[in-house]
């Protein structure tokens with residue numbers, strides 16, 4: 001098998017209700033009969049944007065006006081290796097139709113069934129389900145009422161994914177706080193991920209688990225159940241590879257910028273962030289000295305979104 005990955009441009013079209021466009025591959029081609037996100041092979045003379053525009057014009061009859069990176073996925077099939085360069089189409093003209101006779105469908109990201117897509121598409125589906133902002137909880141977990149009040153305000157501000165980080169609490173206090181935080185998140189349609197030893201929160205209601213970098217290094221098997229989103233804190237290329245090998249759903253890479261809490265740690269910067277995540281087929285949040293206003297620059301460097309404590313955790 002050739003080790004050179006085939007560069008494939010893939011486009012995500014979203015309708016006003018949040019459904020994404022999928023198409024059925026013809027039976028006779030590679031991965032035939034499976035559903036896919038529209039796209040095709042990049043030609044050597046094209047930029048990624050040109051290749052995406054050409055493929056979507058040929059296959060769907062639309063003209064792409066703007067797009068942004070979503071994720072890159074490298075995957076080895078038995079007979080070939082592909083690099084799916086996935087972009088969200090932000091604006092286009094025309095009406096998408098199956099120009100090559102292929103059936104089309106619009107589905108909500110939560111409805112997409114991985115079993116009917118090529119194996120390489122799993123991280124794309126996860127990326128489509130994950131929101132742009134990840135709140136890591138801050139002060140002050142020892143005062144549950146004040147803490148849950150702040151959490152509620154953060155959710156009102158639009159946060160949809162929360163990592164409950166409270167390393168100073170003992171297990172019992174953490175579990176109690178998690179119960180309250182889960183109820184608040186559920187009531188707001190948000191997801192709660194527990195940053196604690198999975199064995200100590202096995203029976204605590206949640207939407208997922210988060211591994212510290214230290215715990216990631218000790219983990220041999222993906223923890224949690226089938227319904228859990230499992231993530232990890234990463235500070236090195238090796239951490240990112242490990243998170244991918246364990247089959248985790250997403251990673252949080254830091255520090256991108258210098259932070260008040262770690263002033264002496266040298267930051268990755270956006271170029272460093274982009275270079276580290278490029279070979280990793282996982283959605284990766286950027287963390288460290290960032291605010292919600294950094295979302296566009298984060299997207300431009302391939303991030304899933306922004307993770308933050310300080311800038312997303314409301315003050316009293």
Ligand SMILES: Nc1nc2c([nH]c(=O)n2[C@H]2C[C@H](O)[C@@H](COP(=O)(O)OP(=O)(O)OP(=O)(O)O)O2)c(=O)[nH]1
Pocket residue numbers: 008009010029030031035036037038039040041042082084118119120121
């Ligand atoms: N478009 C698309 N291709 C995918 C997805 N997932 C996945 O593994 N692939 C693989 C299947 C193929 O090996 C490759 C895409 O090549 P293709 O055959 O569609 O390319 P193309 O439209 O340029 O077709 P052709 O000119 O080679 O006939 O990427 C996906 O979601 N969308």
